[in-house]
Amino acid sequence: MESNDAREGRTAGEAGWHASRYNLMAKVPGTRNVAIANLFKGTCAEYTPIETYLLSVIDELDENHPIIERLAKRGVICNFDERAALDTMGRAACSFGRGISLTICPTMGCNFDCPYCFEDHFAGRMSDEVQDDIVALAERMLDAASAKNIHVTWFGGEPLLAPDIIESLSGRLMALADGRGGTYDAGIITNGYLLTQEVAEMLGRCKVTEAQVTIDGLGATHDATRRLAGGGPTFERIVANLRGCKLPFSVLVRHNVREGNRHEVDKLQAFVERLAEESGNDISYYPAPVAASEVADERGEQVGLLCGSDASEIAVREEAGRFSRGRGHYCGAQSIWVIGIDERGNLQKCWEAVDKPALSFGTARDWDPSNPLETASNPDNLTRYLNTACPVPDDECRECVWLPMCTGGCPHKRLFSERKCVAFRDDPEAYVLALHARIGEKRQGAAAGTGKGTGDGNGSGVAEDGAGGDGSVE
Ligand code: SF4
Numbered sequence: 001m002e003s004n005d006a007r008e009g010r011t012a013g014e015a016g017w018h019a020s021r022y023n024l025m026a027k028v029p030g031t032r033n034v035a036i037a038n039l040f041k042g043t044c045a046e047y048t049p050i051e052t053y054l055l056s057v058i059d060e061l062d063e064n065h066p067i068i069e070r071l072a073k074r075g076v077i078c079n080f081d082e083r084a085a086l087d088t089m090g091r092a093a094c095s096f097g098r099g100i101s102l103t104i105c106p107t108m109g110c111n112f113d114c115p116y117c118f119e120d121h122f123a124g125r126m127s128d129e130v131q132d133d134i135v136a137l138a139e140r141m142l143d144a145a146s147a148k149n150i151h152v153t154w155f156g157g158e159p160l161l162a163p164d165i166i167e168s169l170s171g172r173l174m175a176l177a178d179g180r181g182g183t184y185d186a187g188i189i190t191n192g193y194l195l196t197q198e199v200a201e202m203l204g205r206c207k208v209t210e211a212q213v214t215i216d217g218l219g220a221t222h223d224a225t226r227r228l229a230g231g232g233p234t235f236e237r238i239v240a241n242l243r244g245c246k247l248p249f250s251v252l253v254r255h256n257v258r259e260g261n262r263h264e265v266d267k268l269q270a271f272v273e274r275l276a277e278e279s280g281n282d283i284s285y286y287p288a289p290v291a292a293s294e295v296a297d298e299r300g301e302q303v304g305l306l307c308g309s310d311a312s313e314i315a316v317r318e319e320a321g322r323f324s325r326g327r328g329h330y331c332g333a334q335s336i337w338v339i340g341i342d343e344r345g346n347l348q349k350c351w352e353a354v355d356k357p358a359l360s361f362g363t364a365r366d367w368d369p370s371n372p373l374e375t376a377s378n379p380d381n382l383t384r385y386l387n388t389a390c391p392v393p394d395d396e397c398r399e400c401v402w403l404p405m406c407t408g409g410c411p412h413k414r415l416f417s418e419r420k421c422v423a424f425r426d427d428p429e430a431y432v433l434a435l436h437a438r439i440g441e442k443r444q445g446a447a448a449g450t451g452k453g454t455g456d457g458n459g460s461g462v463a464e465d466g467a468g469g470d471g472s473v474e
């Protein structure tokens, strides 16, 4: 072992410190400072010219220089191999879980007919037998994971076409988690058309804490794509539901942004903010570029997709809103404890596969996670998703600065169409500045909420991101 004497006088470089390979920088307009986002640690902060200079010569500084601790805390410098750490995190994500997560489709039927929908709808409701199979599967998954917590996402089709199934299955799954001393919570993806006060209260009893409702623009703009099956507008009724009901859960309004409604992003955001204020409900907004859809292609109804700088700008807004530390995987499709179940009891790894029996890996009746391959009807449909986490099987991704947040992109697209890079891959400055703006908003919010400014707390001139502790803006 090295003696204290041997360590004296070492440079930071000799002690193993180096700049993170996952730093992105942008000059802060109107100042001499630079904003640095670290994608591995999920931090973003502002640095003065002297601090930026010290970062550039970090190798040569004394290892006890005070800047070392500050930069290391934000992940801007590190003394380990971050990519190797992502590889380990990716492998762990496949098998480690503190609970299980089930996306359940009580019906694949839908009362809407949206041209960009990726699903091939077929009617039909989940039978009592399939519900029994799901409860038994949840028990097997909890046993195999040595876990006790359950998270459910109600999906479809339109799940509110089958509220009775949501209510009865929720009761059984809540009892299962409760019996093991665990927690249960749920979310729902709904078009919002059937969200009456009675239904909202039922969802509240079923521990739904978050709903995602899509609104694609104001009035006629929304109605052009979010129309009833058989025709008919939906905007007024969805908005009336969100305004008139007292909702016991938060609502995330998703705006599917395409060419035809791109111009309404700011207006719709303002509309949603007013809706939240007027109703007293917890409603927030996020824009998401519409992806190409095979089903829409087949119907010849593909909506105008965003491309070029428009797609990049919307994607920056979307991604900056959910910045977090690198995890080594992209989504639940890469974890064995995250399962999608259609109304017939078929199991899938991905939301885009729920309507495609050919992509199912097994059934709720037969699949046993303690013997995951032998009980799968199609093991390839399980393993191919799991194997897309870090270490990502793609040399370009392994060298890419976006790897901690992108992890090679959506596994489903990688497997069945093409690798989906972040839309703003060649414009990192735009992303850093969007994160930086978010930090400003957070600091203002914190100052307004607590009656005191957050400050940077360390006297360094570094604008800490104000999220407490690790400097994450999440
Ligand atoms: S694989 Fe892609 S489409 Fe499927 S759940 Fe993950 S992110 Fe979504």
Ligand code: SF4
Residues within 6 Å of the ligand: 396, 397, 398, 400, 401, 402, 403, 406, 407, 408, 409, 419, 420, 421, 422, 425
């Ligand atoms: S998919 Fe593209 S942006 Fe993402 S890590 Fe790979 S190369 Fe980078």
